[in-house]
Amino acid sequence: MKSTVFTIFKKELKRFFSDKRMAVTTILLPGLMIFVMYNFMGSAISNIANVDENQSVYISAVNIPESMEAVFSQWGIETDIISENDIQTAKDAVSAGGDISALVIFPENFEKSAAEYDVSEGGKAPNIEIYYNSADTASLTVYSMLTEIFDSYESSMANKFDINNSDTDYDLSSDRDITATVFSTLLPLLMLVFLYSGCMAVGIESIAGEKERGTIATLLVTPAKRSHIAVGKIGALAIIALLSGASSAIGTLSSLPKLMAGAAQEISGSFYTASDYILLALVILSTVLVLITIISIVSAFAKTVKEAQSYVLPVMIIVMLAGITGMFGEAKTEIFYYMIPIYNSVQSMVGIFSFNISYAHIAVTVGANIIAAGIGVFILTRLFGSERVMFSK
Amino acid sequence: MGVILRAENLTKTFKLSAKQQKIEKTNVKIRTAVKNLSFSVNEGEIFGLLGPNGAGKTTTLRMLATLIKPDSGDGTVDGASIVREPEKVRSRIGFLTSELKLEDFFTPNYLYDFFSELHGVPADVRNDRKKRLFSTFGIGEFAEVKVGELSTGMKQKASLAIALVHDPSVIIFDEPTNGLDVITAKVVTDFLEELKKEGKTVIVSTHIFSLAEKLCDRVGIIIQGEMAALGTLEQVQGGKSLEDSFFDIYSERMGGSV
Ligand SMILES: Nc1ncnc2c1ncn2[C@@H]1O[C@H](COP(=O)(O)OP(=O)(O)OP(=O)(O)O)[C@@H](O)[C@H]1O
Ligand SMILES: [Mg+2]
Numbered sequence: 095m096k097s098t099v100f101t102i103f104k105k106e107l108k109r110f111f112s113d114k115r116m117a118v119t120t121i122l123l124p125g126l127m128i129f130v131m132y133n134f135m136g137s138a139i140s141n142i143a144n145v146d147e148n149q150s151v152y153i154s155a156v157n158i159p160e161s162m163e164a165v166f167s168q169w170g171i172e173t174d175i176i177s178e179n180d181i182q183t184a185k186d187a188v189s190a191g192g193d194i195s196a197l198v199i200f201p202e203n204f205e206k207s208a209a210e211y212d213v214s215e216g217g218k219a220p221n222i223e224i225y226y227n228s229a230d231t232a233s234l235t236v237y238s239m240l241t242e243i244f245d246s247y248e249s250s251m252a253n254k255f256d257i258n259n260s261d262t263d264y265d266l267s268s269d270r271d272i273t274a275t276v277f278s279t280l281l282p283l284l285m286l287v288f289l290y291s292g293c294m295a296v297g298i299e300s301i302a303g304e305k306e307r308g309t310i311a312t313l314l315v316t317p318a319k320r321s322h323i324a325v326g327k328i329g330a331l332a333i334i335a336l337l338s339g340a341s342s343a344i345g346t347l348s349s350l351p352k353l354m355a356g357a358a359q360e361i362s363g364s365f366y367t368a369s370d371y372i373l374l375a376l377v378i379l380s381t382v383l384v385l386i387t388i389i390s391i392v393s394a395f396a397k398t399v400k401e402a403q404s405y406v407l408p409v410m411i412i413v414m415l416a417g418i419t420g421m422f423g424e425a426k427t428e429i430f431y432y433m434i435p436i437y438n439s440v441q442s443m444v445g446i447f448s449f450n451i452s453y454a455h456i457a458v459t460v461g462a463n464i465i466a467a468g469i470g471v472f473i474l475t476r477l478f479g480s481e482r483v484m485f486s487k
Numbered sequence: 488m489g490v491i492l493r494a495e496n497l498t499k500t501f502k503l504s505a506k507q508q509k510i511e512k513t514n515v516k517i518r519t520a521v522k523n524l525s526f527s528v529n530e531g532e533i534f535g536l537l538g539p540n541g542a543g544k545t546t547t548l549r550m551l552a553t554l555i556k557p558d559s560g561d562g563t564v565d566g567a568s569i570v571r572e573p574e575k576v577r578s579r580i581g582f583l584t585s586e587l588k589l590e591d592f593f594t595p596n597y598l599y600d601f602f603s604e605l606h607g608v609p610a611d612v613r614n615d616r617k618k619r620l621f622s623t624f625g626i627g628e629f630a631e632v633k634v635g636e637l638s639t640g641m642k643q644k645a646s647l648a649i650a651l652v653h654d655p656s657v658i659i660f661d662e663p664t665n666g667l668d669v670i671t672a673k674v675v676t677d678f679l680e681e682l683k684k685e686g687k688t689v690i691v692s693t694h695i696f697s698l699a700e701k702l703c704d705r706v707g708i709i710i711q712g713e714m715a716a717l718g719t720l721e722q723v724q725g726g727k728s729l730e731d732s733f734f735d736i737y738s739e740r741m742g743g744s745v
Contacts (some may be wrong), residue, residue, distance in 0.1 A: 095531075097604065097607075098605060099603075101601065101604040101605055102605075103532065105593075105601055107591075108597075109590065109592055109593070112592055112593075113592055215736070302588075307588055307590070307591070308586055308587065308588035309588045309589065309590045311586055311587050312587040312588060312589065312602075312649075313590070313605075314554065315552055315553070315554060315577055315579060315582045315587065315605060316605040317574045317575075317577045317578040317606060317607075318600060318605045319574070481554070481555040481556060485554065485555060
């Protein structure tokens with residue numbers, strides 16, 4: 095009776111999609127949240143990187159050369175030129191943390207003496223004094239701006255050689271290489287996390303939830319084979335988990351440009367061919383089957399949804415460890431590694447994303463995962479048939 | 488009228504978890520819920536399993552319905568063994584107990600169709616039968632309301648209809664009137680008599696003796712997992728009311744007055 099599998103399958107999907115709250119929280123929300131979060135992170139990063147240019151800061155200066163004043167104003171620093179007699183007043187102002195953020199004292203004829211100064215003669219170099227107030231953030235910022243300005247001024251005076259000082263693009267990596275690096279280090283583990291959380295949301299509800307509410311018992315007094323119930327449930331749950339994972343993946347991919355805004359190279363999913371994506375889909379599908387059977391089995395042992403949630407956490411840690419160890423370095427070449435479910439998924443994804451595709455590795459991965467899921471379904475079937483597991487008090 | 492259901496030396500023990508031991512303040516690790524229980528039910532009769540709380544009625548019915556397995560002993564339903572052919576048994580019985588719940592998210596109408604499919608009922612047969620069952624229990628009014636929004640009585644009616652989607656020849660019903668008001672309870676008991684008229688076999692468990700007197704052809708009294716009395720209603724009553732006769736049997740068993 096193959097139709098039993100399909101009946102259960104349909105019911106599970108209907109159960110999920112007729113529960114709007116659940117459908118929204120598992121499918122729509124993950125992608126949306128990731129998108130919002132990453133975009134927020136992206137803007138936060140660029141905010142930190144950019145100095146707020148609109149706001150002027152004020153300093154007092156003694157003996158400032160005209161050229162310097164021009165440089166300062168380019169940086170948004172307004173200079174109030176004072177005489178040596180007013181030094182103490184200016185110091186007091188800086189110390190008070192008021193509008194004047196720093197006091198800069200140049201030696202007389204600074205430009206000339208600096209130009210004439212020769213290190214080999216060993217004399218004392220002309221000294222610029224910057225008085226600032228480290229307790230005042232504005233003052234501290236101005237201080238570091240000033241030191242930076244003077245450092246570059248100094249090195250431009252003694253310019254003996256330059257590094258990469260032209261418009262040529264010296265980074266010889268291609269956009270494709272960068273994409274490979276970014277995707278293969280970032281995405282496999284992320285995908286695993288997304289898929290796991292998708293499986294967790296639906297698997298717990300469908301197995302432990304039904305147990306807790308006593309609805310699975312109603313199913314178990316029908317002539318439906320336990321194995322058909324297991325297959326029907328796993329199939330439907332895998333599809334929902336895939337949708338949830340896809341939502342997260344779309345959220346991530348659509349935020350990547352914003353996240354990577356600083357990078358010179360264009361990273362883009364368009365470097366991968368259709369066949370790359372098909373292989374990826376196969377790997378992901380087989381991974382979801384493994385994850386959902388694991389979570390279903392664990393949930394079957396729990397009496398309540400709460401209990402199941404506490405059971406799947408340690409499992410999640412193990413899965414994530416497999417994911418993290420698979421993340422480092424290049425994809426393994428030994429076929430053995432591709433026989434370990436979950437770990438093999440990460441390895442295969444690393445291979446695909448870094449354009450090092452081995453069909454043998456992917457075939458072994460998908461095969462191993464399907465076998466593992468098959469064993470999982472067998473175990474789940476036994477659990478459905480075990481009164482100690484299903485009807486424990 | 489032949490025997491359609493038979494229980495032979497059914498025995499069931501439960502391991503008590505540490506938590507259960509604590510709740511029940513006992514050091515006993517194993518509880519014998521049902522002990523060497525034998526009885527048979529004839530085709531077309533209503534058989535009542537009677538007994539006080541914790542006697543083992545529900546446990547017996549769950550074994551007959553193949554939800555749990557006996558430690559030893561066996562039973563047959565319509566010729567199929569509850570131990571060796573549970574799937575066959577399940578397709579021949581309709582089992583109803585408070586432990587079996589309907590999913591809140593679905594309507595009685597959807598669930599009726601769903602369970603019909605699981606029982607392999609053809610669509611046309613299903614629709615005719617649904618019409619009849621839904622009108623008997625007045626489910627039509629709430630057929631499209633989600634189970635989660637139904638009252639206890641409505642749920643019970645929906646469960647009853649859904650337990651009968653495959654027109655089983657044996658109906659096993661644990662505490663049929665539990666939690667129902669007198670009107671709904673009457674709908675249910677009238678329906679059980681209706682089923683009997685159609686030639687179905689009905690097994691009910693109850694601790695309400697008046698219900699058994701009204702409904703049952705034969706009864707078995709279980710006390711502490713063992714069959715204490717078995718026979719036709721009149722035989723077990725022995726000229727008294729069923730309740731009085733039960734007290735006699737009970738005090739004899741327990742060695743003292745009630
Ligand atoms: N899963 C279980 N684990 C442990 N003990 C159990 C379990 N199920 C039933 N029992 C015990 O078996 C005994 C018989 O229980 P059962 O539910 O069959 O009684 P009952 O006759 O239906 O009682 P009631 O009238 O209260 O429904 C009780 O002592 C009960 O505590
Ligand atoms: Mg009971």
